[in-house]
Amino acid sequence: MKGHVVTVFGSSRLLPGDPIYEEAQRLGYELARRGLTVCTGGYGGVMEAVSRGAREAGGHTIGITARIFALRANAWVAEEVVVETWQQRLFALIECGQGYVVCPGGTGTLVELAVVWELQNKRLAERRPCALLGSFWLPVIEHVARAEPAGAPGEGGRGGLPEFCFARTPVEAADYLFSHLQDRR
Numbered sequence: 358m359k360g361h362v363v364t365v366f367g368s369s370r371l372l373p374g375d376p377i378y379e380e381a382q383r384l385g386y387e388l389a390r391r392g393l394t395v396c397t398g399g400y401g402g403v404m405e406a407v408s409r410g411a412r413e414a415g416g417h418t419i420g421i422t423a424r425i426f427a428l429r430a431n432a433w434v435a436e437e438v439v440v441e442t443w444q445q446r447l448f449a450l451i452e453c454g455q456g457y458v459v460c461p462g463g464t465g466t467l468v469e470l471a472v473v474w475e476l477q478n479k480r481l482a483e484r485r486p487c488a489l490l491g492s493f494w495l496p497v498i499e500h501v502a503r504a505e506p507a508g509a510p511g512e513g514g515r516g517g518l519p520e521f522c523f524a525r526t527p528v529e530a531a532d533y534l535f536s537h538l539q540d541r542r
Contacts, residue, residue, distance in 0.1 A: 361538040362419065363388050364396040364454025366469040367403025368462035377461050380527055381406035382413075384458060384490065387531035389416020393538065396421065396453045398446065399430040399437060403460045408433035421449045447472060456486040456534045458524075461493035470494060486537035488522040488530040495523060 365385070371378040385395050385407035395411040397404035399420025408418040412433045420434030423446040430437045438453075440446050451457075451473060459470045470489075476482035489495070498521065524530035 360392040360394045360417070361455045361534075362394045362396050362453055363456045363458060363534050363538075364450050365403065365407045365458045365460065366398075366450070366462060366466050367407070367460030368466060369398070369400050369402040369404060370463070371402040371406065373406075378402065378406045380490065381460050382410035384460070384527035384530060385410025385412075385416070385418075386414045387527045388458075388534065389414035391531055391535040392416075393456075393531070393535060394419060396450065397434075398422070398450060399434050400426075400428055401431060403462065405431040405433060407460075419453065421446055421453065451476065451482070454485065456488075456538055458488045458490055458530050458534065459494060460490045467497070470497075484520070486522065486534055487520075488524040488533050490524050490527065490530050492523070492525075 367381055368377065381403040388395050389411035394417045395407055396419040397407055399422040408420065408431055411418050418434050419436045419438060420430040421438045421440065422430050423443055424439060424441050425443055438449065440449055447469065457473055459466065473487060477484055522533045524533055
């Protein structure tokens with residue numbers, strides 16, 4: 358494995374030609390161009406697009422798949438890590454990443470975002486840079502943050518809006534991750 362690893366989350370249901378797929382492919386390219394390794398859930402949609410873009414830029418890609426799904430990793434995954442269950446896959450994706458990008462997606466992506474947020478909010482995981490690509494997740498983040506204002510009591514929770522970067526473009530997301538991960542060398 359070369360370089361810092363960035364785990365990318367996003368919809369599995371997109372096809373080439375979809376604007377979000379194209380944006381994710383550009384994201385993978387930009388991350389790899391900065392020497393970052395890309396990790397995804399290894400299947401289709403955003404996972405395929407990001408892996409494809411990274412490989413086209415000469416980067417390394419990791420796909421974490423689960424036997425329970427009985428699916429093959431996409432053709433752009435260079436290194437496949439196979440776990441048994443969906444839960445193991447979720448936590449392996451989070452543990453593998455030294456930073457994260459969350460692209461538009463459905464309930465699976467929402468779970469991934471929520472777990473990253475909660476682990477950091479409860480100080481159960483070290484703080485890692487996380488970029489949300491586009492404005493798709495902003496209403497969700499703002500709505501939840503209103504329910505837990507900063508300084509709200511809790512078991513080690515920070516409350517309030519997390520320290521996410523809201524990146525408008527793949528270049529902004531890649532620059533953010535690269536600059537924050539450079540400090541960790």
